[in-house]
Amino acid sequence: MAAATSMVAAAVVAGALSPATASAAPRPDSVQQSLDALVKKNGVPAALATVKGRDGRTRTYTAGVGNAATKAKVPMDGQVRIGSNTKAFTAVVVLQLVAEGKVGLDSSVDTYLPGLVRGEGIDGRTITVRQLLQHTSGLPEYVDREGILKDPKRYYEPRELLDGALAQKAHFAPGTDWEYNNTGYLLAGLIVQKVTGRPLGEEITKRVVDRIGLRHTYFPAPGDMTIHEAHPKGYQRNADGTLRDYTELDPSWGWAAGAAVSTNTDVTRFYGALLGGRLLPAAQLAQMRTTVPAEAIGTGVRYGLGLVSRPLSCGGVAWGHGGTIPGYESAGGTTEDGRAVNLTVTTIPDADTTKRVDQVVDELLCR
Template sequence: MRTRLAVTALALATAVTAGLAVPATAAGPDPVQQGLETLLRSTGAPGALASVRDTKDGRDRTYTAGEGGRDTHAKMPRDGQVRIGSVTKTFTAVVVLQLVGEGRIRLDEPVETYLPNLVRGKGIDGNRITVRQLLQHTSGLPDYEDDVTDDILERRYLSPRDALDVALRREAVFVPGKDWGYSSTNYLVAGLMVEKVTGRPLAEEIDRRVIQRIGLRHTYFPAPGETTIRERHPQGYRQDRPGAKPRNVTEIDPSASWAAGAMVSTTSDLDRFFSALLKAKGNVLLDPAQLNQMRTTVRVGDGYDMGLGIMRVRLSDKCVAWGHSGGIPGYGTWAGATDDGRAVGVTMTLEPRSNEAMKHLENVMKAGLCR
């Protein structure tokens, strides 16, 4: 669930494209494969996988490193399903912006308009928080994720309203619009708003408006209480404390993460998603006006700017990507694309619990995007 906006940082395992090993080039080993190997050595993750979507033919090159299971030593499945954590937020933001385009939600309208008497707490008032501030993390709402980790790991179902109640026990972090602070609570509220406006479950809206529309075949929003991953997947692990042996946490209940971090996907599906989302012409997800709003950012750190459910990352002086990172027990992911449509998704099978780990994921994305 945690994005961990570390401002910033990031041998031969199996890497395949169209079923064939990706060879080293005349200039040396493939930089994405090298990045995965460095990721494993640096983080202790049992395995990692990545995919790169080329702008020329739209095909994905897929890579793997390490093992699919620490105890079984199973082969890492190529393009296997993984929990994507906070990358879910971009999907939720797309649905909200589609509703903005339909005139059913307004970005600068107070949350109170759509969810009357719900967002209340110490220093918290839905009349003072706008929809835009939710999507951009400038609302001042306190983050609840550390309070629900045990629920997730112990497979206890937590409804969105119950999760919001947990969040609202905390005090506001700052006055809305006066600062920036990453908080998954924003996306609990955004998801509840989608349900109130549409009269349909958020999972159905994401499936109908995003997943089916662009043909994501291996992406889904888990059903309430669903603890397993549906298709072939690597096992996911968590290190409870530094130096501890990673334990298998593949089967969890991500319900507490919900609109902020519950989804499952593959790195190639994430490539397709971000490529489609950032298209200037022929965009089937967002109209130009809404895409422009999504890409309107605030500075959140050196090299990082936050839009509406998406982040602008300066990977080098000449390479800028748009995407999102995410961590949830078992997995850590970075996924994004450049303006010309090249996309990269990368996942490690160990929950990233440090900024350094997220930086290593980012470095693999950089290796695939900045060529």
């Protein structure tokens, strides 16, 4: 999630992916070789992946070290911060509220947050809920990446973050263009809270996590800066090549757009349940999969409501998301026939490494 560029990690596709028990691969194979190369050639501290193959089996893999100082092993299917994958969770909750008649996709933001969204070229009366979820609102970005990296343990209230966005000028008139930003999901989270009268994290837990049994996924409570279960540490590389540990941070700045913690296996289960119709009625799932061009992410990429479709080199597409947050970057996909991949590296990589991560996901889905 940490920036719009995080979306280059996004991808995941329709199909009935049913939960499966993950098992460690017994010997090196092409997946292991790809992860090893990300560590050795691209310099990521660690790489973790969950892969569901054509045979229906789910396997987990690791490479590198889980702790750069102690050289401890990477926990198999360890918990990681999943960044902008959180957007898909938030979008599901909003669409469940749509199905319940409590939110209108084409209703204005002002319907739920009257008078809150005003600024230069910004008016909540002309921005719809759909536009928030699809990145067509024209709202400016609230994330200050450098400030977050400088002070990762600072707590932010959602309204404080929103004020930072509204102090800027609108980027375009609502519905006239597409631009990835986190501000739309900040407002989507506020709408969920206004409509339900409950904290966003509670709604995500009740409506998504508990509903489909994601045992290793959670939305951090205010002030929670830790990763609860076994996990690899997350790092950022300094200018001098050394690593800075960002494992413990306050994800409040990510909130509805990027705060969740999960495992690769739980992430694949989430998208499988979603795309298999277990979280949304057919009408709302169809809306979620109605896309607009998002070429800024990549050739042929399209964005729905918290879901990305990305063409595969072997034909067909993958649907899903992906995410970036200090210390971790995830990419993944699920195909129509149920193949699935989710891959995480324990740093925000450079552009070449991000491109290679995307290539690995494509190769694994196409093999």
